[in-house]
Amino acid sequence: MRKVPRQERSRRMVERIVTAGREVLVGSGYDAFSTNRVAAAAGISPGSLYQYFPDKAAVLDVIVDRYWDEVADRVAAALADRVGETGPAMVRATAAAALAALETDRALLRVIHEDLPPRRLAAQRRALEQRVRQLLTAVLTARPGDPGRSPDVQAWVIVLAIENLTLRWVLDEPGADRAQLLDEIVHLVTGYVSTAQLGDPGPD
Amino acid sequence: MRKVPRQERSRRMVERIVTAGREVLVGSGYDAFSTNRVAAAAGISPGSLYQYFPDKAAVLDVIVDRYWDEVADRVAAALADRVGETGPAMVRATAAAALAALETDRALLRVIHEDLPPRRLAAQRRALEQRVRQLLTAVLTARPGDPGRSPDVQAWVIVLAIENLTLRWVLDEPGADRAQLLDEIVHLVTGYVSTAQLGDPGPD
DNA sequence: ATTGTATGCGAGCTATCGCTCGCGTCACAG
DNA sequence: CTGTGACGCGAGCGATAGCTCGCATACAAT
Structure with a gap:
């Protein structure tokens, strides 16, 4: 984690990212598991994703x-x-x-x-x-x-x-x-x- | 295969590509297995590789x-x-x-x-x-x-x-x-x- | 020899993708 | 109310990698 989510809002966002990541993974396979795709599926921007995850692998790690x-x-x-x-x-x-x-x-x-x-x-x-x-x-x-x-x-x-x-x-x-x-x-x-x-x- | 190698020369090249591909794979892992890398390892040009293999996956398929x-x-x-x-x-x-x-x-x-x-x-x-x-x-x-x-x-x-x-x-x-x-x-x-x-x- | 074809080259096009950065917004402390 | 930091955005940068295309060369058939 690059930054610790302090407010309730951001903590929910981290959850949404993980959930969306799982959905992309299950629904479209690993090839489709791009940061932009996951962010879009989570309804957030790519930039926001990188505030709490150091890189793409970190998101995958949490899921797995x-x-x-x-x-x-x-x-x-x-x-x-x-x-x-x-x-x-x-x-x-x-x-x-x-x-x-x-x-x-x-x-x-x-x-x-x-x-x-x-x-x-x-x-x-x-x-x-x-x-x-x-x-x-x-x-x-x-x-x-x-x-x-x-x-x-x-x-x-x-x-x-x-x-x-x-x-x-x-x-x-x-x-x-x-x-x-x-x-x-x-x-x-x-x-x-x-x-x-x-x-x-x-x-x- | 995109084209059938007719001459002896080209048949040797196909072999060289496969061999080089295996070497790259074993020596540097799958991440390094790019078409340019394999071509370089085989001592040929990327364009030549694509004369006999439709895509990167085809090379890997032959090896595996x-x-x-x-x-x-x-x-x-x-x-x-x-x-x-x-x-x-x-x-x-x-x-x-x-x-x-x-x-x-x-x-x-x-x-x-x-x-x-x-x-x-x-x-x-x-x-x-x-x-x-x-x-x-x-x-x-x-x-x-x-x-x-x-x-x-x-x-x-x-x-x-x-x-x-x-x-x-x-x-x-x-x-x-x-x-x-x-x-x-x-x-x-x-x-x-x-x-x-x-x-x-x-x-x- | 000449001509048609197979071969080979390698710079570079195109597309994707991970990731960043500057700016606007929102929440909470004082 | 107000100011400060956390939050969030999204266009776009930089790099990479798959793949192509126009051209030069080697070979084979006539």
Whole structure:
């Protein structure tokens, strides 16, 4: 922020800019996200925009950060609430929370994940992954597991799998309903952490 | 292509443009990927570039398409070669092929996946996913499985999981070596397809 | 050799876009 | 009421980048 909005009027304007920016982004894509366009959509002048935002990227940052912070908080909270319950319950609740969080603004999620250069979200994605991974590593370490396998790596695998499955499901609306997806995710994770030594293909 | 290069000289130039484009992309990032810059790097003039490419995007398309087509072919070939072997062997071989393919040009992969808007690769990713998914669905359908679960959905889950795990591993060099990763992927998939009804957490 | 065509050049046109700056307006303090 | 700073405006600057066009050169066919 270049200047702190002191009066109520200017604070409302900052909000209008952010809202208009989101509308332009969702309605017309990232290519249309020019400062002039956003200002026009907000019903203000380009000059006014630059009184409170140092540059175009700052506006985008606010939009993306707000969205992703909410997603991250909801997912992390859901997981933290369920630590101590059984593995499947934890997994299901967390995946369900991720789905719900990602679905709250599908259109914005789509633009962010399909139009924007991934760098924009990379840091925040990593941060969320790490938050979840740390909790999960602790849970995995506490349970008796195959001593030859690293809980850190397992947590990394599980977090990435769930993240990408939920993300793609929300964006692509594939041939599986929500309950089915959650079932499969639970299967995936429980099957994974309970498999014996390699070379045991199970009931194959 | 705006014009077909007939003489040897011009065909070499087109190659030089593509090569230079890749160098600019890898060496200086997508922001630096301007037509003038690419032309300069190729030692030709901007006008010459536009004799064979309709626009800037076309140059980028050739670069990206070539890279991804090679990746896709290698992965699909590895999988096709192993259809008929046991599940774990198939999974391991395919994942290993994916790793090897993605690693052949890590720098380009990084730019493509971190700098470029994901739309650029989306269609081709989907195409590869579908190729692999179809083969996998057939394999899953042939084996005796839980009748309540859909092979299509299972294949979708497995393909996405492997794709994203290998991709992220190549890009992030996380705390697991190659063999470990392959072991975990095999665990993940074999555990997944062999889990019984939901609510059976296995040897928990 | 000559002629038609493919090739290649590079200055520069055009359009866009991020951003600024000088000026008018409004709100609040004294 | 009045003055001072916060607020807001919008034309337009400067830079960039995609792309073109008229011309010179190299090649190939006759």
